[in-house]
Amino acid sequence: MNPASVREDHEVTLTCQSSPSLPRSNLTWTFDGVPLHPLTAPSVSPGAHGGMVTRSVVSVFFVFFLDFFLVLFLVLFLVVVHIHFLFFIFLSLLFLNLCYVIYLSFLGFFSLLFGVFIVFLLIFFHFSFYSARSFLFSS
Numbered sequence: 440m441n442p443a444s445v446r447e448d449h450e451v452t453l454t455c456q457s458s459p460s461l462p463r464s465n466l467t468w469t470f471d472g473v474p475l476h477p478l479t480a481p482s483v484s485p486g487a488h489g490g491m492v493t494r495s496v497v498s499v500f501f502v503f504f505l506d507f508f509l510v511l512f513l514v515l516f517l518v519v520v521h522i523h524f525l526f527f528i529f530l531s532l533l534f535l536n537l538c539y540v541i542y543l544s545f546l547g548f549f550s551l552l553f554g555v556f557i558v559f560l561l562i563f564f565h566f567s568f569y570s571a572r573s574f575l576f577s578s
Contacts, residue, residue: 456494459486464493475499 457464463483468475481495 450498452496452498454494454496457492459488459490459492461490463491466493466495468495468497470499 453468455466455468457466466481468477475497477495477497479496481493484492484494486492
């Protein structure tokens with residue numbers, strides 16, 4: 440295949456042609472184990488020695504996207520957690536408990552860093568392993 444990689448929002452046309460055979464070859468296409476169904480039936484033409492050559496063409500359009508609902512949920516969770524911390528910091532300031540304010544400030548800061556780290560990890564793994572969604576356009 441040339442080029443060896445596919446860029447976002449590019450269409451790739453793949454062609455498979457069998458050598459002459461009797462009975463004719465049955466060609467199937469899969470992407471990540473999911474069968475793809477060409478919009479047109481494979482073509483069959485006569486081959487050498489009375490065999491049949493089967494040819495199938497499929498076009499695949501690659502779309503890369505992020506599961507925004509997952510990220511939105513994580514961001515909302517982080518916001519709620521930090522509103523909770525800010526509320527307790529406010530209460531601690533009311534009662535002038537400075538050690539508790541410092542403790543909650545550090546705890547809130549590190550939990551924010553951890554949350555941001557988790558979001559970036561999810562985005563990285565999403566794009567690394569689960570991002571290629573293929574949609575069959577035409578063949």
